[in-house]
Amino acid sequence: MISLARSMMLPLSRQTVASSRALLSTATHAHTGFGTGSMSMPPGFNAAQASQKLGSMFKKPKSPQAPELRLAETKPTSIRDQGLGRLGTMPPGYRAEVAKLSILELPERVTGTASDRELGRAIIDNWRRDGIIQIAMSPCAEKLWNEAHAASRRFFQKPHMEKAACVDSQSYAGYIASGEEITDGVADYSEIFTVTKDLDVNDPRVKAKWPCHGPCPWPASAKDSDMKEPVQRYLDRLGAEGEKLLRLTELGLNVAPGSLSQYTRDGWHHARVLRFPARNATNGKGKEGRGIGSHTDYGLLVISAQDDVGGLFVRPPRQDEKFANWKKSAAGLHEDDDGWVYVPPVRGTHTVILGDMMQYLTNDYLKATPHKVGLNTRERFALAYFHEPSFQAVIKPLADAGNGAGNEHADQKHEAEGIHYGTHFTNMFMRNYPDRITTKRLEEENRYELLSRPELRTINALPSSS
Ligand SMILES: O=C(O)CCC(=O)C(=O)O
Numbered sequence: 001m002i003s004l005a006r007s008m009m010l011p012l013s014r015q016t017v018a019s020s021r022a023l024l025s026t027a028t029h030a031h032t033g034f035g036t037g038s039m040s041m042p043p044g045f046n047a048a049q050a051s052q053k054l055g056s057m058f059k060k061p062k063s064p065q066a067p068e069l070r071l072a073e074t075k076p077t078s079i080r081d082q083g084l085g086r087l088g089t090m091p092p093g094y095r096a097e098v099a100k101l102s103i104l105e106l107p108e109r110v111t112g113t114a115s116d117r118e119l120g121r122a123i124i125d126n127w128r129r130d131g132i133i134q135i136a137m138s139p140c141a142e143k144l145w146n147e148a149h150a151a152s153r154r155f156f157q158k159p160h161m162e163k164a165a166c167v168d169s170q171s172y173a174g175y176i177a178s179g180e181e182i183t184d185g186v187a188d189y190s191e192i193f194t195v196t197k198d199l200d201v202n203d204p205r206v207k208a209k210w211p212c213h214g215p216c217p218w219p220a221s222a223k224d225s226d227m228k229e230p231v232q233r234y235l236d237r238l239g240a241e242g243e244k245l246l247r248l249t250e251l252g253l254n255v256a257p258g259s260l261s262q263y264t265r266d267g268w269h270h271a272r273v274l275r276f277p278a279r280n281a282t283n284g285k286g287k288e289g290r291g292i293g294s295h296t297d298y299g300l301l302v303i304s305a306q307d308d309v310g311g312l313f314v315r316p317p318r319q320d321e322k323f324a325n326w327k328k329s330a331a332g333l334h335e336d337d338d339g340w341v342y343v344p345p346v347r348g349t350h351t352v353i354l355g356d357m358m359q360y361l362t363n364d365y366l367k368a369t370p371h372k373v374g375l376n377t378r379e380r381f382a383l384a385y386f387h388e389p390s391f392q393a394v395i396k397p398l399a400d401a402g403n404g405a406g407n408e409h410a411d412q413k414h415e416a417e418g419i420h421y422g423t424h425f426t427n428m429f430m431r432n433y434p435d436r437i438t439t440k441r442l443e444e445e446n447r448y449e450l451l452s453r454p455e456l457r458t459i460n461a462l463p464s465s466s
């Protein structure tokens with residue numbers, strides 16, 4: 001579908017050249033990545049099979065129309081420059097196909113034109129096939145990412161005690177040491193600074209002890225310009241991207257405007273600033289070579305940026321795999337099975353995958369994307385931004401999305417009560433951080449019970465004074 005977008009912007013004579021070059025570079029990439037030398041070939045891996053499958057990721061253009069659709073230039077990260085030679089950037093010890101995603105460029109504004117609709121459809125087709133899309137960063141977004149990335153490097157270089165002081169007993173924002181997060185019962189090696197809505201202790205929701213509501217404990221010793229400002233500026237920008245993507249998704253699904261974005265008024269957007277140690281430099285608490293175990297994230301969209309090291313794997317949707325993380329944990333599912341696709345870093349791009357609430361809203365038409373992270377030979381930095389419903393939103397499946405295709409949870413349409421996003425978020429964080437001070441306080445103060453109150457289930461409502 002991405003080559004559909006590419007073909008639309010090129011005169012016909014260049015189309016063939018562009019798509020055959022894309023195919024050629026895909027195959028070359030696969031071979032270059034895995035090589036034929038016995039040293040670099042992971043056990044059981046069949047390079048010829050992989051490049052054949054990769055070829056099928058490039059669909060023939062369906063229509064040569066809609067010249068408004070633009071596709072950015074691809075700027076693949078050079079694999080030779082990284083000192084990894086023929087291994088490419090895929091973490092050692094993993095077996096996966098290598099994605100060669102094209103790059104979609106979003107328009108400045110989405111107004112519902114025919115080309116917006118076409119782009120929305122293309123985005124959906126890509127998600128349904130690959131589980132992931134790749135979009136170009138504007139020069140402004142790229143600058144903001146570079147600044148946030150630099151801030152994150154500065155933060156993670158700090159002494160452990162300084163980082164460990166960045167916790168809050170009411171919110172889940174702040175520092176998570178390598179080995180502290182649990183996915184499917186196993187420690188993750190990711191080192192994280194989580195950003196949630198930064199609420200003052202005098203905010204009425206914090207005073208009323210609403211679960212997960214509280215300040216974001218930015219590093220105290222740093223000037224705001226060291227970490228808070230660059231990260232916040234970048235996240236604000238991602239918020240705008242998220243809204244644009246939701247509008248395009250509505251157009252692609254052919255549902256009424258606001259069907260998705262009604263839930264993101266006062267969205268519980270949050271982010272994880274991430275560092276992964278090199279695989280030979282861990283503290284031994286987790287599983288060798290594993291950065292984060294397989295999981296799905298919780299809300300609508302996950303927009304991510306990564307440096308040039310590489311580590312992310314996604315699992316494209318499959319008919320034979322059914323999961324619903326809000327009912328039964330999807331953590332750890334198929335983690336060691338075949339069928340994963342490695343997403344190599346491409347400078348100047350974001351990737352976007354889907355969360356649980358998008359799956360629920362669309363009756364499984366768009367499924368949450370299982371993903372996992374492997375440790376590489378060098379440390380890796382990434383940032384995952386979660387574009388979410390309001391904490392107070394109660395999500396109901398769309399009546400008119402999906403229309404039965406791949407719809408395993410059609411019965412949800414009749415579930416009157418829907419899903420309360422705040423409860424889902426709280427459940428997930430309590431599960432991932434069982435020993436964190438925030439979880440302990442939540443339990444000790446019976447905060448969880450508040451989640452059933454009407455004001456916690458009405459967007460923008462404030463605590464009742466009683
Ligand atoms: O490191 C990445 O690219 C993804 C991280 C991730 O999956 C997460 O933070 O939930």
Ligand SMILES: [Fe+2]
Pocket residue numbers: 295296297371384
């Ligand atoms: Fe994730």
